[in-house]
Amino acid sequence: MNELFNFTEVFDNLDKILSGFWATIRLASVTAVLALIIGTVLVSFRVSPTPVLRGVGTVVVNVLRNTPLTLVALLCVSGLSDVLKVTFSDTPSVNGYWWAVTALSVYTGAFVSEALRSGVNTVPLGQAEAARSIGLTFGQSLRMIILPQAFRAVIGPLGSVLIAMIKNTTIVAAVAYGVDAVSEMKIMFFDLGASLPIFIGFAIGYLILTLPAGFFFGWLAKRMAVAR
């Protein structure tokens, strides 16, 4: 029983655990920015007046959203990087990092796009008409009127998407990169033997990342809500 709850191992290896989570944070923060950009571009396609763009947006979003992340990551690493030799860098770890970021951000971008699209639907049609009637082009009214309100309407759901993204870093890291908190945990299990305290230590680490993120988005959603 004492063995099970002996956390000295965790504290002895705190530096390794922290460096693992630092890798997770580096992966997640860059991915979050890219996923938001990709999601915004995709939703612009999906609500565009041009049928071709709408079609492209719909296909891309549905393919990405309905493919397991493991496959997306494998396609990137094995297919594009290893077989087709499309590489970001000659250094394997740098190349792996950017392919992991790419796989996760396009995958998450599809979910961001869908969240935003439901946000676009909360903006009354009349505001788009008013924007057009003062002479704004479609792009201008999307950028200045529709999307700012759509974003504010879906901050809550976007928070869920980003929390899922933080947890999904474990998948792309496993497939493509091999450097993150869970990878670090596996190395420690290999070196020290699997132990419940180490496992719990890592689980708490993820909670420390995701719980505040959830609270932050909840707070932001309230603060940014558009009064109608």
Added chain:
Amino acid sequence: MTDSAGGPDLTKGGGGPQDDTPGGGPLVVVENVNKHFGDLHVLRDINLTVQRGEVVVVIGPSGSGKSTLCRSINRLEPIDSGKILIDGRELPKEGKELARLRSDVGMVFQSFNLFAHKTILENVTLGPVKVRKQDKQASEKHAMELLERVGIANQAHKYPAQLSGGQQQRVAIARSLAMKPKVMLFDEPTSALDPEMINEVLDVMTSLAREGMTMIVVTHEMGFARKAAQKVVFMADGQIVESNTPEEFFTNPQTERAQDFLSKILTH
């Protein structure tokens, strides 16, 4: 509503409607316009000419196509056939050209449609700054004059949801005026308002009409039609049934359809 005297003249000034193409032909020409919503023929061979400075009121029972006509003049509703000319130029298809034409045609909606995430002042300056590429400070100064003129300058930094319906609609009018439009379209501007707020909006519209703004107004406000309009157009079932001066139309309607409509709205 504040006294209109002493306010800046809304229809004149730099880039205003009177400056370009002086003395040209009619400002708005609608020629043989037809439109369908599915099987429904909502506009049947509509012909309408609006002169510079003219105020035309469009009335008629609901479903008669009057809103659709109003919205088709700045192509919020595309038409199936016929021609619509604004200041001698035919309405362009989608794209930058259309956006530019729309900036010359003010539009006021039944549901105000203010930009909910922007302050009153930002609502009014957005068009001048982003479409006309005017200097921000000059636009704000002009916007404040317009807000002063419609009586809500003291609310400039509030958000639309904090204002009453009547105030929101007056902001919407100021937002359109900020673009110095050649013609203003009003699509039932008072239909969503509480009775006591209708007058504050009609007062602004009446003084606009007096100052020579060209206006096309879809409304049920017969008092406004009598007071401000030069022409009343009566629509029913997608057609213009009757077109006359307000005096003639209200006292001596020619068609049975118009007589029937007037008897229903004027007897109580």
